[in-house]
Structure formats: structure tokens, C-alpha cells
Amino acid sequence: MQAQATSAAVCPECGTRLEEGFSRALGRCMICLLRVGFDGAEEPDETLSAPVTDRLGIYRIERRDDGSLWELGRGAMGVTYRAIDTSLKRPVALKLIDSEWAKRGAEARERFMREARTAASLRHPNIATVYHFGIREEDGQCFCAMELVEGETLEMRVRRTGPLDALTTIDIALQISSALAAAEKQGLVHRDLKPANLMLVAAAPDANDSSPGKAEKAETVVKVIDFGVAKALVEKPDAMGLTHGGFVGTPAFASPEQFTDARVDVRSDIYSLGATLWYLLTGHRPFDGATIEQIRASQHSQTLPIEQLKAARVPSKLVAMLVSMLALAPAARPGIRQLKTQLQECSSQILDRWKIVKRFALAAALVSLAIVAVVLLFPQKRNQPLYGAANTSSIPPKNIAVLPFRNLSEDKENAFFADGIQDDLLTSLARIKDLKVVSRGSVASYRDLSGGRLRALAQELGVGAVLEGSVRRTANRVLVNVQLTDATTERQIWSDRYDRTLKDSIALQSELAAEIATALAAKLSPEEKAEVEAKLTNNPDAYVVYLRGREFQMRPEVSRDNFVAAEQCYRH
Template structure:
């Protein structure tokens, strides 16, 4: 079953539901009943697993490693045999055409469109690396950047509708991608939640990166040649997110993508599509005759100004929709207006706990920490002499269960070093954008405006712990210091302290006696308590309902093992506040627990390192 359907009169009916079949023999009604879920799509067997320089990967059971089904083909995980990198490979079956001339025309049209898409390079677009056609002409293919994340569709289906701030951030980044495409005369034609990849989709909006995939099927706007292409005269797109003009035979432009973005944003905010139907005709009829179900937006507490913007984006007539530049400006303006909500929450916490307790909540503080911008780096080309970025350490164990260790040590070092007045330390949200990225420390230095970069690897084998660290000059790329620590897992805190002390020494920082005391202060004398705390932080940083609830369990375990462990109570305070902040729990349910935990944490230690993260 495919999302490529035709509007031609049917000659047969579906044996399952009795609806007419299209010219390809597909039942559009059954297709639409599956909604956005394409997991039931059966894949036609491939004649070959090798396409140019790329070979499709297999699972351990020998099955092909499918990443997803699109409107016209199947996407596989593949390996570039030349560069030895993983890619996403889209394989598209060529249509059955009456003559060899038509078949050649179809392939040429695909290659022409693919070349146009391959020119597009933008941070919010998954890059197209290579494209081609099989020797026998049965398939076309293109290899694109493998984006490690999840789709907006999967995120909403798992966690429910997004809050307005996060949805706006996603829409802003998609709009940037569309602007870049429009500047080169390209449109997407199949913009939908399944084609929006989120990197760290559950994190705070300031950490989120969005990439639009499947631009390889974009059609050049200016190309008004013969309509013979791989679609073979059929509708291309996903009906529930397609613009009204896509169902017609006329040309489409960027305003069609704006409509699809409006439908995608609607889905992100409500979990529903603005117009539903059992078949294409019902969807078309609903678009033309039915009013938008604004009550869905009201039920999701979408602000009135954003509701008005969505109405304009989903206008039936393309001319009534905002232009791409106007849309970008509106999204920036609404996003800026949404920020006081977070400030209001911070004020509420201050009123409840007192000014000193405000420092307990890193969830509220990170918004106030300056993040280097391109303008900042241009105006400050020389990084401060005493500045550092602690990048997320690599989990060399390759075991998901030990990921908390690599992330936890990195975050703990950021917190410890941030206490030093002479040293500027890049905040966790910014530093962790480089997770699983093989980047030159000099590039990190240029992008973040720092003079030093700390990297590391963590490996745990039962009770044995191995930590490798390197401190690099971010200007020259020379190594300042490197060391390896082979210890027992129980010595985790001592390893973290030793690394922090060496970093301060190699950077020639002059520490006060109080700063020296803090660097060697043990957060807990119980090794198990500290490990449970790091696990709690790992799950808390996911910012999901389940993640925060698991974090609470781990923080409680840490406190059970060490009742005087102040950081354990800090974790609980953060978690209960997070439940309210992310609308996972009502304030009257979670905030009393947050208050109690915060008071306990401050009673145990009012100089917490975490308070300055």
C-alpha cells in the first residue's frame, strides 16, 4: 500500500471494504484508515541490495533494515562502501510506462529533480549525498543524511500533543528550511509529521534541532516541462496534510508547503488533523465546505494569536495564506511572546520558596544563561583565555544501560567547573548538542567562543571503571593534557574530582580557598547513592512524563541509601517542578512535593554545586 494515489476513475473495488481501487490497484480508503501509521505496508522484494556505492544493511535475522515508507518508496539503512558511513537510502520503484522513451523520460525527470534537491544545503534539511538509477531502470534511488532522532509523528503519538513553546520552535525551524528551499526554486510537496525529524525531541525547546527529510522528491517550481515523471500523473503527498491545490492538476508553489506546515503544526498541538475523511473526495469536500474545527485548538489551550495564524496558513486559496517571509516573522514574534510564561513560573517559585531557593532549579536557570550566537562570535573573534566547553563523554561500553555514566560525569564536571569565578563554562544544553558528533575541537572553539575543550570516554565493565580524558587547546588543536583513570565504580566521585582539579591546574586558574574546598567536597559518601542520582539526572534530562517519573524513583533510591544526600533532594525538587512546568501534573499535586524537597536540600547544603549549573 502506498501514499501515491490517483484521481482516475476506478475499474475494480477493494475486496476488504468495497471502495473503488485506483489505477494502481490500491485502495485509498484502506490507506487513509491507517492514518499516519504506515507500519503495515508490505515491501516489494528488491532485485539487488547494492545501489551505486551503497549497500542496504540487514538485521541480525537477515531482514532488510527498513527505516520507513514514504509516498513513493522505501527508506533503508545503508552503508556507503567508499566513505564507510551510514546513510538513509531511499529506493523508488519506477512506474510501469508504455514505452522505453517514457521510461527514460521518467528517470531523467527524477535525476533532474534530485540534482536540484542535492544543491540544497541547510542545517534544517537532511542533505542529499548521491542519486542515481539502477542499470535495468527498475529503480531510482538517492542517499541522504542519516538523522539520529525520531519523527514528530512518533513523538506526538507517544507523548501526546506538544506545548505551544515547543511546537513554535519546531515550526520556526521548518520555516527556515522552506525559506532555503524556496530561494532555490524548490518545494517539498509532502511535508507532514512523518517527514520532520527531531533530534532530542523531548528536550527543552532551546536544545531541539529539527531536520526536514525527503526533500529528494521536491519538484523545481520553475520546471514547467512535460508532466511525465515518476509519479506517472498521480497525486503525490499525504492526503491529510496536502493543500487543496495538490488535488488539482495545476501548478503548486511554496504556499502549498505553508498549508502542509499549518496542518503539521495543528497535529503537533492537538494530535489530530484539521480535515479528516475516509477518502480523498471526503477530505477535499471538508477542505472546501467545512469550517476549521477551532474547538480542537481551544481544547489544547492554543493562544488566540496562534489560532489566527493557523487559520491563515490553512486558507483554501493560496493567495490568502501568509508569504514565507511573513510566516517566519510571525513565528518569531509569537515565540518571543511565549517566553514570559517561563519567567512567570520562575517568579512563582521564588514566591513559594524564597529568593535563595531559586538557585535549586536548573530547569528555570538555564533559560537565563547566555548562549553564544553567530553575532557574538563575530564581535568576539578571540575567545576568552579562561573558558571551556565540556563535551558529552562517549559511552565506550556501547551499553545503553551505562549511558547515564558518560552523561552524568560530563554534567557533574560542568557543574563543578561552573562554580569557579575565573572560568567561563559552556552550559549543558549547548555543550550536549555535540553528543555523538565527531567534531574538531577547533571547530567547537570557533562556534562556542572558548579557548579549551574537554572530551572523554567512559567504559564500565561490571565494577571496573575506565575514564579517558583529553583537554585540547581550541585555538591550535594541541593537547594540553590527557589522562586515564582505572578505578572501581565506587570511586566515581573521586574520579570526577581528580579530573576537575587537573583541568583547573592545566588552565592555570588561581582558586580561592573556598573554591578549592568545593572542588574536593564529596557530594555523598555512599557510592550507590551517587550512581542512583546520576541515573535520575539521565532520565530527568529526557523531559518526558515517563522520564521524569523514572527520575523520581532513582532520586528516591539515592536518598534511601544516603538520607543526608542533598543532591538527591535537589533532583526530587527539579522533578516535581518539571512535572508542573511541562504540564504532566497539576500544580497542587506536584508543587507541595517540590517545596518539601527544596527545603530539605537547602537545609542539608545551601552551597550546592548544582545551584550554579
């Protein structure tokens, strides 16, 4: 009797352990019994007619057009194939665990099934569902049937399109954090979290969402795959994950404690998530090496290549969060709740900066439209003074032209910064009703006033005063020189030199506007004074990105590339 009970303890179809009771008495698990009930008399069993290498229990591995097995991917734990559940007629992802693992004996296989049941009970929208774990009776081959996730891995996405922007990365991190929180409640640790185990799924867009870019929004659903498989494969409970001379997991994304006999909990997955986010933002791993020993040495050096994040222009708050996630000691890393809070704060900071930039862009666009309207409504002849003055002697001195600022920076790419200061100054001066300010477009061609061109400019534009300036930007400092000249007498009215930090230079346009108004004896109402002195933003990074975006927007050549570049800056 004892021998008979033992032989009936495993379902002969799929290898599932049979518990005491109805299933053991009938000699099959409930899934296989249902399969027989539904399919028995109606269709032949495709599983039984398939070659042994193609089937595991009720699952049949599909083949490609060339006859090869339909492989989806492979890693340290085994190979994953596309397969068919012949009972429910649905596609699945079938992972065949490394055959060497089957040699570890009955105790290891029993623990595999115990861990598998826990993983299979996990249900979350950001986790690929585990349907079934089993062991093929003929050869002890362990397998795992999971939800087939159609899409591409994050590793594939980065290789295809390059690193992701900060906002997209944060959205992905929030979804993964939600999945880890659900797993933590059931005591589950992934142990092999990495870009190749994270799928981007093409979900259906919200029918009620009419906002721009909703097609992109529909593509940002993330699914974590292989949950519970690594835990099921360790040698013994709480072991370090090294099996039959190999490493269960991916060393470049594994936490330091996975290389030791220390207990592994959700903080290990948080470390792996930090390494994954680093890869998404930069295209590089934070710790790399040709061997496990080299990777461990890199981890313990605690020297992170922060320059990679800076080169990718990752916001400082997000950089600080990644550093904490990759702390050597688990206790120094944020918990799941704290991590989700930090991610929300990083997202809010970026969105707030984006709103400021968009407000700047809208204001610039409105000013540009107003200028175009004036030009169209009141067309000028080239040699006619802009404000109708017959000659320079009769032009009011409060009619002013602000010429393009010269870029004296060593980096000629900083021309956008010089143009941006001129634009902001024009916007501030335009708020003063006692001044008449010539538009940016009207003065765009007047960068050089040598050879007595000042009076000619005054005659053509109808101005009594001209402001010239230069900008030199070096690292975190900005040097601005300005000179206000009487266009009639060519006498200098006022000049000054400003040496500011990048952050302080944000308010420079307000200071310049106030000084020019004073020099020209222009009257400011309290409301105008408040508007002129209003600070655009406290964020120097947002200001620089905004200026760069506006430079693309204001380029004379109209092209899709320029508009796309401007939009990317405004969205940064």
C-alpha cells in the same frame, strides 16, 4: 558512433548520466572513478559481491540480524532502507522509488535527474542532505541516497508522548520555516511536508550552557527529509502530483492546490506546515477523511475544528496564525518572512506570560518562606494568642485573619481559584504596615465558624477582625462575597458583593485590600497605596494558570507529582 555514445551516456556502476568529456570517455562517473582509485587494489568490492536486490550502484542495503533488509520507512513514493556507501564507508538512507515509476520512459527519468541535481545542491542545517540520485541500468530502478538522520520522526514523538506544548511547537516551526526559506531561494518545493518527514535529532548540548534543562534543549534540532523527491516524481513540470493513479504526497497534509493542476509554490508547503503544527499541538489532523475526495471536501468546507486547539489550550495568537496558514487560497496564507515574524511574536507572548507567572510564583515563595521563618523564630502555643493578647477585649481591631474562601462553583475543581484570591488578598494586606495579618497556614483549618467558633478563633490567633468570603466562578465571570466581622462583639463591620469578568477579577484583590484597610481605619502611605493598587497582570489566562500552579505548590502533601504539575503550569 551514435550508438556507442548513447550506450556510454550512463555510468554502468550507479546509473548517473555521463556528461561530455573526461567521465564519458572513461565510461564512469567521477564518484565511481574515485571509488576505484581508492578501493581498487586494497579491498574487494563488496557491492559487486552482494545480491542484485541488495545493491544500487555504490550503495549496499544493510540487513538486520534476522536477515531481512533494514527498512527505515515506506510511503507513497517508495521504500527507504539503511544502506552503506561502499566508496566512503558511511551509512546512508537509501530511498527506492516505486518501481512503477520506472515505466514512464526516458523523458521522465531525465527530468527526475534534473530535479534531483537541484535538490542535491540544497545545503541547510535543518535539511537532510541529498548525496546522490541514480537509476539502476538493469531495471531502471530509480533511487536516492540521503544523509542518514538518527532520531525519531515528529509523528513517532507525538504517538509516544502525546501532543507537544506551544513553545516547543513554535521552536520546531521556526526551524522548518528556516529550511523552507532556503529551499525557496533555489525554487524548491517539498510537496510532502508532514510529521513523518520531520526528524528530531539528538544534537550535542552546548558545553557553555549551564542552564536547567539543557539536555532537553539538545533534542530539539529538526531535520526535514525527502526534500526534492516529490517534485522529481510529478508527471510533467507544474503538474498536480498525481502519478500512475496515485497521489505523490500525503493527502491529509497536502494543500488544496496539490489536488488540482494549479502551480505549486512555497505557499503549498506553508499549508502543509500548518497542518503539521496542528497535529503536533493536538494529536489530530485538521482535515481528515478515508478518501482523497473526503479530505478535499473537508478542506473546501473551510470549517476548522478549532475546539481541538482550545482543548489543547493553544494561545489565541497561535490559533489565529494556524488558521491563516490553512487558508484555502494560497494568496491568503502568510509568506515565509511573515510566518517567521508571526512565530517570533507568538513565542514572545508566551515567554512574557511565563515571566509574569514566574514573578508571581517567586513572590508567593518568598511570602511562604517569611511565614515559616516567623513561626520558627517565634513559636506559639496552640492556645496562646498570636500577638500576645490576654483576651479578645484587648486585641487591637487591626489584627486580622483572612479565612479560606469557600468555593461555591459548580465545578469543584475551581477550589484553586478561591484559594488563589485569598492568597493574593493576604499578600496585598501584608504590604500595609498598619495591619497585622495572620498567615495562610495559621488559618488553613478554620473553614467553618459555626457554633460560636469566632471568638475561640480570635482568642487562639490573637485577632480582632475576621474576613470570610466565598467565590463562584461561572464561565468567564467571577462572583465574590466578603464579610468583615469584629471578633470581639461578632458584629459585622463591612460586607460587599463583587460581580466581575475573569479579566477584571485580576484586580479584585487590590480593591478588597483597599476596602478592608478603610473599614479598619488603617493608614496607608503613598508607597503602600501604590503597591496595593498595582495590577498583577492584564492576561487572565496567565493569572488562572498561575493560580493553578500555586495550588499544586502549596498542597500540604509534598510529592514529586505536585512539584512537576506546578512547574508545568508556571512554564505554560
